[in-house]
Amino acid sequence: MEDVVYWAHLASIEGVGRAIVDQLLKRFGSIKRALEAPLNEVQEIPGLDERTAEAICRANQTLGVTRAKITEIAKRGVRVITKLDSDYPSRLREAANPPPLIYQIGAFRPQDERAVAIIGSRECSEVSGKRAREYARSFVKFGLTVVTGYAFGVDINAHLGALEAGGRTVIIPGCGVNIFDFEPLKPVNVSSFDDLVKQAVVITEQPPDADWSARSSLARNRLVAAYARAVLVIEARLHSSTLDTAGRAQALDRPVFAQSFGTISERVMGNEKLLKEGAGMVQNEEDLRQIVDLVRGQDREERKTGGKDDSRR
Template identity: 30%
Template sequence: MDARSILFGLHELPGFGWRSIQKLLHRVPDLTNLLQRGWNQQELSGLQPDKLKALKDNFHMDFVASRLNKYAEAGIRFVTVLDEAYPALLKQTAKPPWVLYYRGNDRLLQASAIAVVGTRTPTTYGKKAAERLSRELSDAGLTVVSGLARGIDSSAHLGALQGKGSTIAVLGTGPDIVYPPENKSLYREIAEKGLILSEFPLGTSPHPGLFPLRNRIIAGISLGTVVVEAALKSGSLITADQALEESREVFAVPGPITSPKSLGALSLIKQGAKLVTGAEDILEEYGVLPAANSAAATGYRNTSMRTEEERLILGLMREEPISFDDLLERSHFQFGHLHSVLLSLLMKKEIEQLPGSMYVIL
């Protein structure tokens, strides 16, 4: 049994959380040894007694095989942090999920994405703003990430589905649980045209403590986060804080100063978040101009519009695909800056992104 299957099995083990897996990986770097050699008391000495008992009593090949079959029957796939297909941006965060369960288009795991989040009880203005902005971002080729919640999240997904791009719904439940229930049809449409994503195993019901964990994935998988409408104590501000902690951009849509639902976004703007009135405000932050997008869409490549950084990166690329890590090493760019340059080149149709964080000149 390979390491990714064993990591999946550990993730499925009840009561065996993120930190327990981290401790185990620190002591047993090669997971294939975990089931082959039996339980080495010295290697497992750092685990709490209940975790150790769970491993010894329940973790075996039959358990892993049964869980794998369960997901196959449900039509849900998974990617682990050991896989090339794991989202590159998310892997760079402080606490990347060991396993992500998904349903839908797995190419979106590597997509250039922007998170759009906000209150569950928006105004009409907020819903329209989120839908329009998400549609514009989608038309520009970006993937819109949100949390399938009521309100702004739902409007963001709906807007993105109207555009040329797509959307990712990150759940605070298991990948098979739709919450809120009224979003069943939206869930199905995203599963068909976009991507449903969760770090929680099958059957995990909604619980308040799970949504902040969900929010870190929304922020971590995205180049930046846009807050549309949010009160001062909104969970959306947690997502914005997590984006800042990972050195990602934060944007905010302004609203009336008399509306409590706008106070969170206005507070972010006061603290330095970029004020957004349209997708162009976000695109220009990553060096992508709307005019360049239009030229690229018609097949016309205006090489004079390339920046010095773009020319440098293109000079490092050849006809054969090159990995993000190789570009990072050769360019000596900062992680976030390289992503911005690659995003600009993607939007201009100069390069193509392949699975496994590989890039090739078009």
């Protein structure tokens, strides 16, 4: 466990991302040695500013705090997985700036490779919330896993639908595991991680005590886009976090679909934009079959060509 303590401690330093971690590993061979290195050597790392270099060199002073936190969350079943570990989800490696480490609760299963993201506004209409829930149930019936963030509105409804149907869901919150709130999941009798891991996996790159922020929410979007094989937008405004996720998915060549509405309003202008740009159209549950067939086909092809399956771990 000591090794992941160093990783978690380094990742908690503002300004340290994948590129800096890679440079430190290349220069020092391990994160432990990087944190123990003198300032003049750390300053030689390309792209590292003075402030971050000094923070890295001061980090050992508070290493005990991180060690205590990692020990505490481990007792609750939280694992810290670094990008060097074999069970780091391979699909997350495809994300823009993959996180150096993730905190994971629960275990992936084979069917989690067949994941579809259901995303949309946190202030969605009642109709869209209901639709997200119904669509999640339908995907579960076809053997797919639902993946999305953990915001109110579409995200929560998608998770509830999957759990109600006895299916699987991957939750990627924009906060740390110690901040995770079970209140939204009470309708499906989930009030602890012990309850949740029966049907779900939670992964986050945020430190244990990190609260939600607009910045962490946007960072989370790239992980949702990377893990999903396809993305379905239920309701999105223009210039929204939902469109950010859809854009990140498109950049990774993930197929994007959007709910079509009979009338156009400000709250669904993002959907209209996506449809005009060529996103697949979804009008009702029958249209979900095109997504199911696509996700299943991708999964079969990847297995046929020897693609990696992290969900067995």
